[in-house]
Amino acid sequence: MRVSFATAIEKAIEHAMAEDERIIIFGEDVHLLRNNLYARFGPERIIPAPISESAFLGAAVGVAMAGLKPIVEIMLVDFIAVAFDALLNQASKVKAFSGGKWNVPVVIRCSCGGGYGDAGQHEQCLWGLISSVPGISVVVPSNPPDAAGLMLSALNAEDPVVYLEHKLLSEYWLDYLGAGGRKNVAFDIPESGASGEIEIPPKNVAIGKASFLREGSDITFISIGVSVHRCLEASKALEREDASSCVLDLRTATPLDKESILEASRTGRVVVVDEDYLSFGLSGEIAAVLSESGYRGAFTRVGNTGVIPYARHLEDRALPSVDSIYEAAKKILGT
């Protein structure tokens, strides 16, 4: 079944909710954001919330501890800042603090990412920041089957999972926040990310398992989210110049699939491409994983070095693009 990215997620949730009555959803505007689920599962299981993220994200921790399986929605991941205690000091700590005797099976679903000119308070990725909190898994699907499969896995997980839905892939988010129904604005939407084939019921995709999108021997791109599509584009350009690229889609930021990273690094030239902040994030962690394991090849990274600017042309320069990836690759290839 060919579906959009957003539909894939919805199908996975719908399937899981039909199977498991303990799954409930709450967050702002979920009665309309999830109108189909609302119509099917009713107001007892899809519960709109006030703009009180710290209360309802904190509540999600308690709900999960007490036997339900909540999907709690923080509209844009940027807003998680107002509720960060629930993540940093509660959700991620209960299992350890209880000596492993109590766990928090909560799914925190947020949209993330930029590319539509909404500036740096609404376009952050933050998978690096969230990953820096031990005890939480962070998944970032880049296409419909992964979106569905990772949602199913998140709903089966025993511990907190932050599920990040990139706005460039998610048609309704991009329409709400970017297009607003206009036909005269354009976004660089990766085709193969925005729609694709899924099975019904969708197939699980394991958390912590990266996926090789392309095998190659000259250079390796390690990336996540929308940027993997940029890497694929760049690798096509490189192919024309006879450089063969390996592209690894991490799919999960935490836990990192170290094995696949090491396997991918065999080309001896690694470019990490990360739409999130460059410093103190995913690209650093990958560098450490590589260095620790004895990798001695070339390493470079492409990422966002600061606040995401508003103007589209400035934003384009700030976020990783096919061009900037290509440039970085050329440099590391020494050509």
Add this chain to the structure above:
Amino acid sequence: MRVSFATAIEKAIEHAMAEDERIIIFGEDVHLLRNNLYARFGPERIIPAPISESAFLGAAVGVAMAGLKPIVEIMLVDFIAVAFDALLNQASKVKAFSGGKWNVPVVIRCSCGGGYGDAGQHEQCLWGLISSVPGISVVVPSNPPDAAGLMLSALNAEDPVVYLEHKLLSEYWLDYLGAGGRKNVAFDIPESGASGEIEIPPKNVAIGKASFLREGSDITFISIGVSVHRCLEASKALEREDASSCVLDLRTATPLDKESILEASRTGRVVVVDEDYLSFGLSGEIAAVLSESGYRGAFTRVGNTGVIPYARHLEDRALPSVDSIYEAAKKILGT
């Protein structure tokens, strides 16, 4: 003048406040935590606050924008989670969002760190997490002159600085939270960190400048905060075995002193020792800085892999210790 770590900070603030009337301090219990400053500068400039971190950290941003120079205190850095929006989406963004036309000269002072059995909601370091937000400097002094000098620099900075005061070095924090006046509890306090010589007025220490505590040619320890003292200890042990160590005290987590890091890495064996979370933090960023610059030597790291446990013996195992550093060094030295 020989002073304790805490006194060094106080002297710096006292000096700066006497010079600059725009400096004010607010936070919970500051009337007693900073009783000497309170007695000198009065209730107009030292302002106790309710337990409303998001309101008063957010207010600090406005205060700084509107012409004062606030030192805002978040007792323990762990609590910054409840006010994280002020950091992530406000303080760090104003300069960029205003096109560089408005800046936020705020100093956010927090105690941090463990080693006294208070568990993972009160002993975190979080310099990695905070550093993952572009636009904020993060300083972590490891001895009295640096503590005083970095405070002065923070108070002169144009942009937000998070100033982290390690509880093992700060006698009053350790007494409040760890000893409580008891003589029968012991902490592994690094002598040369807890007290030292400062000048009056204290000398500035530039933000972003690391300090070589020890030169050596076989192995390099890069660290920050209390852990630098553990590294010094370990290096003494290694010296007895004829391995000469270089120890770099970063002093500032962001911006990183890349030059010094590269210089220090010349031994070809780098051990990053970080009391903060191991993953997605400082050690990763250093790995990336090294890898990007073409470092091809050995790399390993010692850090805290998860939630900090309560029991002292479990905590000792979780935090970097002279032993674990020594072990890591031996491994990388291949002896």
Add this chain to the structure above:
Amino acid sequence: MILLVGGRLGLVFFLHMSLHMAQRFCYLSSVKTISKGDHMQGERKEVQPEYLYRQMVRARRFEEALASLWRRGLISGELHLGTGEEAIAAGFAAHLEDGDAIALDHRSTPPLVCRGLPLEPIILELIGSEKGLCSGWGGHMHLFSRDFLAASSGIVGSSAPLALGFALANKHLRQGKVAVCFFGEGAMNQGMVLESLNLARVWKLPVIFVCKDNRWAITTRSKNVTAGCLTKRARAYDMPAWKVNGLRVDDVCKTAKRAIERAREGRGPSFVLARCSRIDGHFLGDPLFRIFEEPLEQVKTITPPLIRSAIAKPGAPSGARARALFCISKAIALAGADKLKNFKDPLFISKNLILEEKRLEIEREVFEEIEKAVRTSLEVAGLKR
């Protein structure tokens, strides 16, 4: 049976839809007629009705100009218009002076316009020019003017702590100067706003909290997620709280004067709950709104999966499903109401405050002012008109 339930649910949905489709034709009369005006330059200190009216028209015309730039694809991201809030913006801004600060939310342009910021830098900013107010870095949710001590933010509720900071600095550096803080009724459930009410009171800060109650937070009717009454909530922090009809600029102006003077005199914070409306939906292109504008197309894409879900098994009992569907259609139906009703338009309501002749002159002048600002900005940015 399933079909029957499905049918019934569909019915509820369409009933709502058609009801409001009908109402739609009552439209086309109000705001758009205001377009000529009178030449009386309002005295700032005395706050003449002419001045207030002019400011409101300026704010409205400015929003409309932005809307048209947005429709041309020149403005990116979410654009939240402040249409329906002009009386509040004008009423408060009228009492502000040099050194006073304003902290704004995502509907920041009306207060900035009324506060007297030059218009071109704002327009340039919104069309992403590096010559803009914030060099193209901020955009509509992050407009900053250091000169006017004005700052906005897209995080709901964050204007409140910011205002406290401005007020505290004013207390130290500019005695008698205040800070005014704007946010929506939805923000009143955000912890930092509630904390700020308390902090403002205990620190006795010269800050005025202006809660613009348009009854909506995106697609949520705020009354469904808000317990109790908001003035009571504010009063519980031991500060005066006034309810005012935020559609009437004269009422707002009076209350604003009182609150601001109180703060200037060092008598601490206060709270104003000003009912207003949300004429253009949550943001431009609001999907709830689009159902009105292109009903067939929207209903075609929304309805089939909705009805399919509403009858799929297993799921909630049919009663619960009916309630859900009812709630969805009600939200859609209500969303457009503010646009449709003259009595919800502050400009329409204020018309009779001044003589028709003057009114028309003001409107004409403002029309020209905004036209010119847009023209100049587009020129500066190198875009055609």
Add this chain to the structure above:
Amino acid sequence: MILLVGGRLGLVFFLHMSLHMAQRFCYLSSVKTISKGDHMQGERKEVQPEYLYRQMVRARRFEEALASLWRRGLISGELHLGTGEEAIAAGFAAHLEDGDAIALDHRSTPPLVCRGLPLEPIILELIGSEKGLCSGWGGHMHLFSRDFLAASSGIVGSSAPLALGFALANKHLRQGKVAVCFFGEGAMNQGMVLESLNLARVWKLPVIFVCKDNRWAITTRSKNVTAGCLTKRARAYDMPAWKVNGLRVDDVCKTAKRAIERAREGRGPSFVLARCSRIDGHFLGDPLFRIFEEPLEQVKTITPPLIRSAIAKPGAPSGARARALFCISKAIALAGADKLKNFKDPLFISKNLILEEKRLEIEREVFEEIEKAVRTSLEVAGLKR
């Protein structure tokens, strides 16, 4: 002149100090005399005074046992005792049953003891044993019992959202079961607590917010940083709020019953403000408290730099400095007051609720119970008594 000012400030400080040094000798009469008791096993459902008294004594003795372990250096970190809150813990716990949840703050042991948790695992946890309730990972601020749906947290205010979650799950999975949430009056200024009041009301959750008002947040008198009255604050969220003397277990018990029954019946949340006391300071070894316990030593280290600062130039005008010094000494002076006064001790107050004979028997039994629990725990942990 400077000397004069310094001298005057010093005087104020010492006045306060000596005033309360004097009061110190009124001590030594209250709590410590309770040590023998009566054998009446309280019926849970009817909540006999004997039962309540026993629970209070159990809680108190447990805290005292912890204090002594702490003094021996066996408990690490901050230890916040709940002495002074026993009536609240006992009064609420008395109405709880299987499936009810409790969310606790940093003073979590009295409610856990009253709720009936086995004592040894708690003691083992606090002395850092891997055989403890949380395998030594949690410690006193993070005690968790899945069986009792009980969880605590050291982040001020975080028990409120947690309780909402427990309550929501109970609404779905265990109809008629409730969640009780404990926090201090200082937490009432924390945004997430205020948000939770609203959310509980609009979701109509079976949750009871119990605000233990000991008037302190560490060294801050809460009234100085809290605007308005807390029951009004809660009522502003359209829920019933009761003020109760939290030192009287019978009063607490009555109110608890009412609030909990209300929640069980599905009639939504409520708020109870229970005044209590903070007998042992903020935490063990509280520096404010130590000034009483080792006055000379403490005053010697605190005073010289304080006086030096108070007269150093430049700085605030002398009036402001005097106010600052006054405030410091007042805080120190007031801190010990709760320990000094019988009428602030819930156990002392409850003595007359039951016959002396029974009381003594209860006390004796509890003494033995706690003694035994400590003994067993130390044995299990391989420590000597």
